[in-house]
Amino acid sequence: MKNKFLAGPYLIWMALFTIIPLVIVLYFALTDSVTGRFTLANLAAMKDYLPIFLRSIWLAAISSVICLILGYPVAWCIAQTGPKVQRFLYMLVMLPMCISFLLRTLAWVAMLEDTGIINSLIGRIGIGPLPLIRTNGAVILGMVYNYLPYMIMPLYTVIIKIDPRLVEAAQDLGCDHAQVFGKVTLPLSVPGIVSGITMVFVPAVSTFYISQKLGSSGTTLIGDVIESQFKTAYNPNLGAAMSLVLMILIFICIGLMNRFTGDDDEVMTL
Amino acid sequence: MRKVSKIITVIIFIFLYIPMIILAVASFNKGSDISVFNGFTFGQYKALFEDNVLLPLLLNSVIVAIVSSLLSTALGTAAAMGIHRMGRRARRLAMGVTNIPLTNPEIVTGVSLALLFAFFGTMLKIKNVLGFVTLLIAHITFNLPYVILSVMPKLRQMDPNLTEAAMDLGCTPIKAFFKVVIHEIMPGIISGALMAFTMSLDDFVISYFVYGPTFVTLPVEIYNYTKKPLHPKIYALFTLLFIVILLVMVLMNVLQARDAKQRREIAPLRKKVRQ
Amino acid sequence: MSKELIRLVDCCMAYDGEQVLDNLNLYINDSEFLTLLGPSGCGKTTTLRIIGGFQKPTSGTVLFNGVRINDVPPHKRHINTVFQRYALFPHLDVYDNIAFGLRIAKLSETEISSRVGEMLKTIGLVGFEERKVSSLSGGQMQRVAIARALVNRPNVLLLDEPLGALDLRLRKDMQVELKRIQQQMGITFVYVTHDQEEALTMSDTVVVMDKGVIQQIGTPEDIYNEPKNAFVADFIGESNIIEGVMLQDRLVELFGRKFPCVDSGFAPREPVDVVIRPEDVDIVPADSGHLCGTVTGITFKGVHYDIIVDFSGFKWLIQTTDFHPVGSYIGIRLGPEDIHIMKKSKYSGMFGDYSSYSAEYDEIGDSELEPAESEEAPGYEE
Numbered sequence: 001m002k003n004k005f006l007a008g009p010y011l012i013w014m015a016l017f018t019i020i021p022l023v024i025v026l027y028f029a030l031t032d033s034v035t036g037r038f039t040l041a042n043l044a045a046m047k048d049y050l051p052i053f054l055r056s057i058w059l060a061a062i063s064s065v066i067c068l069i070l071g072y073p074v075a076w077c078i079a080q081t082g083p084k085v086q087r088f089l090y091m092l093v094m095l096p097m098c099i100s101f102l103l104r105t106l107a108w109v110a111m112l113e114d115t116g117i118i119n120s121l122i123g124r125i126g127i128g129p130l131p132l133i134r135t136n137g138a139v140i141l142g143m144v145y146n147y148l149p150y151m152i153m154p155l156y157t158v159i160i161k162i163d164p165r166l167v168e169a170a171q172d173l174g175c176d177h178a179q180v181f182g183k184v185t186l187p188l189s190v191p192g193i194v195s196g197i198t199m200v201f202v203p204a205v206s207t208f209y210i211s212q213k214l215g216s217s218g219t220t221l222i223g224d225v226i227e228s229q230f231k232t233a234y235n236p237n238l239g240a241a242m243s244l245v246l247m248i249l250i251f252i253c254i255g256l257m258n259r260f261t262g263d264d265d266e267v268m269t270l
Numbered sequence: 271m272r273k274v275s276k277i278i279t280v281i282i283f284i285f286l287y288i289p290m291i292i293l294a295v296a297s298f299n300k301g302s303d304i305s306v307f308n309g310f311t312f313g314q315y316k317a318l319f320e321d322n323v324l325l326p327l328l329l330n331s332v333i334v335a336i337v338s339s340l341l342s343t344a345l346g347t348a349a350a351m352g353i354h355r356m357g358r359r360a361r362r363l364a365m366g367v368t369n370i371p372l373t374n375p376e377i378v379t380g381v382s383l384a385l386l387f388a389f390f391g392t393m394l395k396i397k398n399v400l401g402f403v404t405l406l407i408a409h410i411t412f413n414l415p416y417v418i419l420s421v422m423p424k425l426r427q428m429d430p431n432l433t434e435a436a437m438d439l440g441c442t443p444i445k446a447f448f449k450v451v452i453h454e455i456m457p458g459i460i461s462g463a464l465m466a467f468t469m470s471l472d473d474f475v476i477s478y479f480v481y482g483p484t485f486v487t488l489p490v491e492i493y494n495y496t497k498k499p500l501h502p503k504i505y506a507l508f509t510l511l512f513i514v515i516l517l518v519m520v521l522m523n524v525l526q527a528r529d530a531k532q533r534r535e536i537a538p539l540r541k542k543v544r545q
Numbered sequence: 546m547s548k549e550l551i552r553l554v555d556c557c558m559a560y561d562g563e564q565v566l567d568n569l570n571l572y573i574n575d576s577e578f579l580t581l582l583g584p585s586g587c588g589k590t591t592t593l594r595i596i597g598g599f600q601k602p603t604s605g606t607v608l609f610n611g612v613r614i615n616d617v618p619p620h621k622r623h624i625n626t627v628f629q630r631y632a633l634f635p636h637l638d639v640y641d642n643i644a645f646g647l648r649i650a651k652l653s654e655t656e657i658s659s660r661v662g663e664m665l666k667t668i669g670l671v672g673f674e675e676r677k678v679s680s681l682s683g684g685q686m687q688r689v690a691i692a693r694a695l696v697n698r699p700n701v702l703l704l705d706e707p708l709g710a711l712d713l714r715l716r717k718d719m720q721v722e723l724k725r726i727q728q729q730m731g732i733t734f735v736y737v738t739h740d741q742e743e744a745l746t747m748s749d750t751v752v753v754m755d756k757g758v759i760q761q762i763g764t765p766e767d768i769y770n771e772p773k774n775a776f777v778a779d780f781i782g783e784s785n786i787i788e789g790v791m792l793q794d795r796l797v798e799l800f801g802r803k804f805p806c807v808d809s810g811f812a813p814r815e816p817v818d819v820v821i822r823p824e825d826v827d828i829v830p831a832d833s834g835h836l837c838g839t840v841t842g843i844t845f846k847g848v849h850y851d852i853i854v855d856f857s858g859f860k861w862l863i864q865t866t867d868f869h870p871v872g873s874y875i876g877i878r879l880g881p882e883d884i885h886i887m888k889k890s891k892y893s894g895m896f897g898d899y900s901s902y903s904a905e906y907d908e909i910g911d912s913e914l915e916p917a918e919s920e921e922a923p924g925y926e927e
Contacts, residue, residue: 005352006348006349006351006352006355007348007349007351007352007353007356007364008352009345009348009349010345010346010348010349010352010414010418011349011364011367013345013410013411013414014367014368014370014411014414015367017383017386017407017408017410017411018367018370018371018379018411019367019370020386021379021382021383021385021386022370022382024382024385024386024389025378025381025382025385028385070278070282071282073274073275073278073279074275074278074279074282074283076275077275077276077278077279078279080272084527087523087526087527088523091519091520091523092283092286093286094519095515095516095519096286096287096289096290097468097472098468098472098512098515099290099293099472099508099511099512099515100472100474100488100489100492100508101472101474102474102489102492102493103289103293103492103504103505103508104289104290104293105289106304106500107288107289107290107292107293107296107304108289110292110296110304110305111288111289111292111305113305115305115306116305117292117305120305120306145285145286145289148282148286149286198373202373202374202375203375203376205375206375206376206377206378207377208377208475209474209475209493223375223377226377226381227377230381230384230479236384236385236388239381240381240385243377243378243381243382246375246377246378247374247375247378250373250374250375251373254373429628429630429632431628431629431630431632432632432634434597434599434619434626434628434632435626435628435632435633435634435693436634436645437599437618437619437620438597438619438620438624438625438626438694439620439625439645439646439649439693439694439697440620440646440649440650440697441620441649442618442620445649449645449649450634450636453634453635453636454635454636
């Protein structure tokens with residue numbers, strides 16, 4: 001069958017617009033912005049940004065864990081309902097993602113501002129304005145809010161596929177509810193957990209809008225720095241170097257995560 | 271444990287919809303400050319329909335979303351067919367390439383495409399390389415993997431003999447695709463196309479790096495807006511959009527439920543003789 | 546018989562360096578019912594797919610009416626196929642499924658309607674026109690698949706394990722029905738199965754295959770009564786295969802004892818394989834038997850008992866209607882007609898001893914296809 005040549009145009013497209021751009025990123029990262037000559041200065045400059053890298057990873061990791069803790073019960077609850085309700089609840093999880101995340105983040109700004117909804121409510125009962133916005137907590141809240149559906153979806157997909165007979169078998173062999181969960185349900189959800197964490201961590205670690213709106217100059221993330229290199233400071237070579245490091249970091253993280261699930265290259269199927 | 275997770279679930283659903291409620295309330299607000307309610311009005315909706323900035327931008331977004339989702343669906347479906355037929359090693363490689371835009375952070379994809387376009391812009395001496403075409407290329411690129419990932423499972427589920435059965439009965443390979451295969455994988459194609467459409471409509475990060483002043487989409491403009499105060503008619507626009515999307519989703523849900531029910535119950539009763 | 550229709554000449558097939566067909570030579574006559582029989586992986590389905598045009602042999606020639614058709618695509622061959630799991634089009638109803646090929650051939654709707662109606666009558670599914678194929682039972686789907694192929698009036702119908710998914714009762718009914726349809730329409734059937742009983746029941750000619758090589762071609766009676774080697778003897782029916790020495794024409798030595806037989810044409814003192822069918826053995830009291838042994842196992846099979854008898858270390862399967870308890874010492878007698886002599890082959894010594902026999906013996910070998918994998922990415926509509 002010559003059908004496999006149908007993938008030709010696609011592969012050419014991906015080579016042109018995915019692989020070559022990454023090569024160009026590499027090229028920019030290794031050249032000087034003024035002279036265009038080969039240099040390692042951009043990569044060497046990364047050490048000044050180490051605290052920002054660490055902060056990005058730290059905040060994204062915390063958000064991923066919170067998403068997992070909050071998302072698992074939700075995914076599990078949805079999976080327990082009847083098929084009609086299931087479909088409806090799944091839709092409810094997806095629905096917020098169809099609305100511009102910029103605006104949804106702005107709504108959180110309105111909630112958390114010093115003169116915002118929460119502060120004006122608690123102001124009425126005499127509690128002074130709390131510093132809610134421009135904190136690490138606000139940034140984490142923004143990440144959790146925006147990326148929680150990405151955690152729930154893969155968890156749900158994995159949980160509904162767990163054969164109910166396995167749960168019955170475990171009960172039959174003497175497990176109580178907690179043991180069934182710990183010994184059967186949870187281990188079988190690992191692929192969903194891994195894919196959920198990846199799907200939350202990657203966008204969270206590279207975000208720039210959430211930290212701009214909900215954070216302060218003290219919560220600058222690596223995404224903000226990259227964005228500014230392209231849009232305001234205009235040093236694309238430094239920005240490319242950062243992108244390169246960020247990308248490598250993420251590939252290492254994903255590689256480590258996939259160790260847990262064995263060699264399954266289609267875990268990342270949303 | 272069951273009870274605790276139920277309570278968490280309810281709280282999470284409320285949490286997910288708080289911003290939607292705030293946006294909806296703000297769209298009826300007389301004042302322009304989103305956090306202070308100054309009284310009820312339909313004024314924002316009126317302003318929205320008389321507006322000549324937002325709606326054209328929305329139209330731009332819709333145009334990019336439609337064109338890019340159609341093109342990526344066609345290209346992606348063909349690719350999925352091809353990948354499906356590949357040998358083990360070639361398929362692994364192709365799926366690896368497909369996973370790159372999915373696992374790469376959006377900002378890296380955006381930056382890399384921006385650099386590519388800048389690079390070719392200087393090489394080919396085009397002055398303002400960024401515009402509709404670059405935006406469209408970027409959108410097709412990040413849509414393709416979603417189409418492939420939703421079509422591939424349908425191809426895998428399909429009885430491989432169906433194509434052969436069609437050819438056995440006289441179809442050329444192309445005819446076999448349009449008469450048989452496409453019907454089988456249609457749900458995957460549709461959900462891939464829908465996913466591509468919504469991804470593209472709502473995309474901000476990648477668009478932000480590859481848009482040009484000649485062609486701006488709504489999310490990009492909202493971002494540029496938020497550096498100055500936002501006009502509340504945007505809230506009105508998104509409340510309307512939210513309602514439209516809600517209705518479409520509910521409708522799809524009902525149709526699906528009815529379809530599933532029909533297949534279970536009615537099919538065995540149909541014994542009418544064809545005249 | 547009638548004229549030759551299809552001929553495969555020196556056909557070889559290899560996937561990734563693995564030889565699936567090894568210099569296959571086969572001809573198929575017009576209007577015959579030919580069965581390719583063998584265990585899974587023997588190359589029978591590959592042979593069928595080569596005839597259907599779904600695969601090209603790595604080397605060799607495929608002739609149809611004397612014309613080379615190696616490069617003719619399936620849609621240009623006057624051959625239709627009934628696929629393993631039917632491969633009915635799920636988006637079409639029964640009528641449209643059957644009419645599919647006729648519509649591709651652009652026949653008029655009145656012509657299509659009359660031919661489909663005729664076909665529905667043949668398969669006994671009048672009144673099912675508008676049924677969704679997913680609502681049909683296995684047997685009904687099977688009939689639709691056959692109708693969908695036959696309505697095109699092909700010269701040859703290829704059937705790839707068409708009854709594999711049906712239960713035993715339905716399978717037997719369908720065997721009779723298939724044979725009836727074949728005789729009524731006078732079409733050449735090429736049938737693939739791993740079920741020896743099916744092959745013997747329906748075929749005019751049986752082709753036994755193993756490891757890409759044809760082991761024997763013949764009528765069902767030939768194959769059963771005169772197996773060419775230990776593989777065929779073991780695969781078709783139950784058989785005890787014993788090492789023997791041909792002393793002269795019509796005289797063979799077994800267990801150190803001379804037996805008259807009906808075979809000839811071997812070299813003097815040539816070592817041979819001897820087949821004795823379990824149902825051919827006569828049980829007699831120990832003192833009047835040619836050979837004597839101890840019963841080590843007995844299984845009730847309904848019509849008869851399967852008993853395992855140990856003749857000084859070599860265990861035989863014998864079928865008898867009389868009950869012989871475990872431990873009893875019995876004798877057997879063998880007539881010249883009960884002894885079948887085969888030349889030694891690479892299969893010698895691999896089959897025929899019933900030491901490991903158990904009641905489930907029959908079911909081992911039958912490998913069913915795994916159900917299709919069903920991974921699903923959650924789409925937006927799910």
